[in-house]
Every structure is written in C-alpha cells, then in structure tokens.
Amino acid sequence: MTSPVQIPSQIELQLQLYQAALAAANPLKVVPAYLPSAPSGRIVVVGLGKAAAAMAHAVELHYPKPLEGVVVVPTGASLPLNHIRCIEGSHPVPDASSIQAAEQLLQAISGLTKDDLVIALVSGGGSALCCLPTAGLLLQEKQRITRALLLKGAPIREINTVRRHLSAIKGGRLAAQAYPAKVVSLVISDIPGDDPALVASGPTLADSSTCHDALALLVHYGIEIPTELRSALEAADWESIKPEDPRLSGHTCHLVSCAWDGLAAASLLATQHKVPCHVLSDAMEGEARELALAHAAIALSVAERGHPFKPPCLILSGGEATVTVTGKGRGGRNTEFALALAIALDGHPRIHALSAGTDGLDGNAGAAGAWVAPDSLARARRRGLDPHSALCDNDSGSFFAAIEGLVLTGPTFTNINDFRAIYVEA
Numbered sequence: 001m002t003s004p005v006q007i008p009s010q011i012e013l014q015l016q017l018y019q020a021a022l023a024a025a026n027p028l029k030v031v032p033a034y035l036p037s038a039p040s041g042r043i044v045v046v047g048l049g050k051a052a053a054a055m056a057h058a059v060e061l062h063y064p065k066p067l068e069g070v071v072v073v074p075t076g077a078s079l080p081l082n083h084i085r086c087i088e089g090s091h092p093v094p095d096a097s098s099i100q101a102a103e104q105l106l107q108a109i110s111g112l113t114k115d116d117l118v119i120a121l122v123s124g125g126g127s128a129l130c131c132l133p134t135a136g137l138l139l140q141e142k143q144r145i146t147r148a149l150l151l152k153g154a155p156i157r158e159i160n161t162v163r164r165h166l167s168a169i170k171g172g173r174l175a176a177q178a179y180p181a182k183v184v185s186l187v188i189s190d191i192p193g194d195d196p197a198l199v200a201s202g203p204t205l206a207d208s209s210t211c212h213d214a215l216a217l218l219v220h221y222g223i224e225i226p227t228e229l230r231s232a233l234e235a236a237d238w239e240s241i242k243p244e245d246p247r248l249s250g251h252t253c254h255l256v257s258c259a260w261d262g263l264a265a266a267s268l269l270a271t272q273h274k275v276p277c278h279v280l281s282d283a284m285e286g287e288a289r290e291l292a293l294a295h296a297a298i299a300l301s302v303a304e305r306g307h308p309f310k311p312p313c314l315i316l317s318g319g320e321a322t323v324t325v326t327g328k329g330r331g332g333r334n335t336e337f338a339l340a341l342a343i344a345l346d347g348h349p350r351i352h353a354l355s356a357g358t359d360g361l362d363g364n365a366g367a368a369g370a371w372v373a374p375d376s377l378a379r380a381r382r383r384g385l386d387p388h389s390a391l392c393d394n395d396s397g398s399f400f401a402a403i404e405g406l407v408l409t410g411p412t413f414t415n416i417n418d419f420r421a422i423y424v425e426a
Contacts (some may be wrong), residue, residue, distance in 0.1 A: 005404040010352035022264030043117030045069030049123030053079035054413035072101040077411040094131030099422035101134035112181035124190030126200025153324035165214035170203035171240025174203035177245040192283035206238035259318035284319035296344035330394020332363020339396040350425040359415040366399025367406040
C-alpha cells in the first residue's frame with residue numbers, strides 16, 4: 001500500500017491563490033452592490049448558470065420584501081433558498097430537464113407589468129441548463145449539434161453563437177418575455193473578453209450576431225445539419241433579439257465579477273507572501289495542449305534565463321482552453337492543460353504548476369483540475385502510466401487521479417473561467 005502523496009509547499013501556495021480567486025467572485029460578496037431599489041410591484045428573480053444559486057441567495061439576503069422566481073443550476077450545485085425555487089438542469093449537453101427549466105423561467109416572468117422588476121442572474125453554464133429549441137427543431141438535433149461543436153473544440157463564444165439561433169430563450173428572448181417589466185441583469189462572466197451578451201448565450205441581452213453567422217460556423221466545423229435547419233438559417237427565420245428592439249429599452253446590465261477579479265486577488269495574496277507575481281492575461285484561449293506549450297516555454301525561460309521575469313516568481317493566467325476530443329478517456333480542459341504542461345516541463349526541478357476551473361467542474365474528470373510537481377511524471381511511470389498515451393486518449397483525469405494530483409473542490413457556486421498558476425523557484 002502506497003503512502004498518500006505529500007502536496008509540496010509550492011502547490012499549497014498555489015491552492016491558496018486559487019481559493020483567493022474564488023473568494024473574489026463569491027456572489028455573496030459581489031452581487032449586493034448592484035441590486036436596484038425595490039419597485040412598487042413584484043420582484044421576480046430568474047437565473048441560470050453555475051453561480052445562480054449563490055447569486056439568488058445574495059438577493060434573498062438583500063431585499064426585505066417577498067421575492068419569487070426560479071433559478072437553474074447544474075446537478076449538485078443547488079442551495080436551499082427561502083423564496084426562490086432552485087432546480088437542476090443538464091450540463092454540458094442539454095436534455096429534457098433543460099427544456100423544462102427554460103419553460104419554467106419563461107413562465108415565471110409572464111404577465112408582468114411596468115411596475116414589476118425582474119432580476120436576471122446570469123453565469124456560465126446556463127446555455128445547456130436552459131435549452132428550449134426554437135419551433136421546428138428537435139431537442140435531439142440540438143443535442144447532436146452541441147456535442148459535435150464541443151468535440152471539435154469550438155470556442156465557447158462560437159458555440160453560443162450557434163445556440164442563440166437555435167433557441168426560443170437565448171439571445172435576448174428571455175428579457176423580451178418580461179416586457180413591459182424593468183429587467184436588471186447581473187452577470188458573472190466566464191467568457192474571455194467579458195462580453196455579457198456571450199455569457200450563457202445572452203438570454204437577457206440583445207444579440208448582434210446573425211443566423212448567417214451561426215450557419216457559417218456550422219459549415220466551418222463540418223457539422224451536418226438537416227435541410228430544414230439550413231433553410232431557416234439562410235432565410236434568417238430564427239433571428240435573435242436585436243439592440244434596437246423596444247422590448248429591451250428599459251434593460252440594465254451589470255458585470256459583477258470576471259476572471260480579472262480573481263487573478264487580481266490571487267496576485268495580491270502572492271505579494272503578501274513576498275513572491276513576485278506576473279499576470280500574463282485573463283483571456284488566454286486555444287487548445288489546452290497548445291496553451292500548455294506556450295506556458296511551459298515561458299516558465300522554462302524564466303527558470304533558465306531569468307527572462308521575461310526573474311525567479312522566484314509566480315506566473316498567472318486566466319481564460320478558457322478548449323479540447324478537441326479524439327480519445328475515449330476521462331478528463332477536461334484543465335487536467336489536459338496540466339498533463340501537456342507536465343510533459344513539456346519534463347520534471348524540471350524548480351517548476352510547480354496548477355490549473356483549475358473556478359466552477360470546480362472540469363469536463364468529465366470529476367475534479368476542478370490538477371497540479372504538477374517536478375516528480376509528477378516519475379510518480380506516474382512508477383505506477384506504469386505513460387503520460388503521452390494518456391494525453392493522446394484525452395485521459396488526463398485518470399492520469400492525475402492515479403498519482404493523486406487532482407484538485408477536488410466540488411461545485412464552487414461561482415464561475416469566472418479557468419485559473420492557472422506556475423511557480424518558478426530561484
């Protein structure tokens with residue numbers, strides 16, 4: 001029986017930075033400052049995404065008057081609420097529960113008046129959780145298209161462009177349903193660049209993309225679509241709500257937290273530990289393996305040449321990696337990043353790293369992400385594991401589980417994208 005792996009102090013520090021990033025995006029902390037005054041009429045709360053339950057809890061703590069409404073979260077991400085119902089939907093591929101959730105959101109804001117207030121709580125993950133295919137489109141077809149785009153490694157902004165034009169709730173349609181009530185959207189962004197209209201496919205925000213844009217993406221990724229769907233997109237029959245639509249004229253939107261907030265909090269904590277910290281970017285995108293190679297090149301240059309930064313130091317980045325799935329393994333974008341990084345670093349004795357999703361859920365690995373130490377590959381090989389084979393099979397989750405290198409948090413009730421940290425010792 002092997003002894004439990006001792007987590008290195010450098011990784012312990014990076015885990016503390018990760019927790020600081022999560023704390024900076026805690027809905028109980030960031031939501032209250034953006035809540036509007038209570039109206040003369042009803043307050044109806046609707047929400048969707050991985051942070052929706054905690055955001056709803058923050059709303060309930062703020063208003064003394066009765067609230068009503070419903071929020072939709074992934075399985076296992078519910079919280080007990082007093083007035084707002086919390087239901088669960090499917091993620092990352094929608095199913096029948098996602099349709100029921102979307103219908104309940106639309107029903108909650110039907111029949112309102114100009115004296116009423118709708119507070120929309122939007123965070124990443126909402127696109128799959130609330131899925132109501134537009135009239136004439138079967139759920140099975142939308143599931144197939146979504147799954148195909150995920151497997152092709154399409155960036156989330158492109159996936160959501162397609163989703164908005166196959167939906168009866170996304171692309172501003174949820175806010176249009178609430179008219180003439182006032183709508184205030186509070187958004188926690190998991191999108192590189194922090195465009196609120198892209199978070200959860202923008203159910204309460206006007207959409208400037210078009211049916212033609214969605215069709216072009218489907219063609220680009222070689223996704224087969226039925227003739228009827230192609231004809232509808234070509235004719236712009238399923239167009240989303242545009243900025244000039246009068247039903248959105250009274251709408252207000254606030255970005256309440258984003259990746260930069262988490263990185264700034266982590267950087268501050270590193271400074272308090274007297275470790276110089278450098279943030280590369282909060283919006284780094286691309287294939288997880290390619291991002292890992294870029295990060296490894298920087299870390300190795302720091303370690304061996306003292307350029308572009310002097311060691312010791314911490315290097316942070318955020319954004320969202322993608323994975324083009326060709327194997328049958330268990331993993332996610334953060335564990336795949338970590339495995340590709342470990343291979344590229346090849347056991348460098350002065351570099352430690354961590355990559356984790358701030359939602360606590362990374363693909364199908366059952367973990368937030370993984371950490372890499374100088375002995376990670378050696379520990380794997382002692383267990384008979386081949387890191388290159390694991391990477392080829394997209395089996396990074398199983399790889400890190402075997403060497404006790406997973407970052408396990410469960411749902412964090414927030415979501416500001418991925419968090420990466422690399423510690424380069426002197």
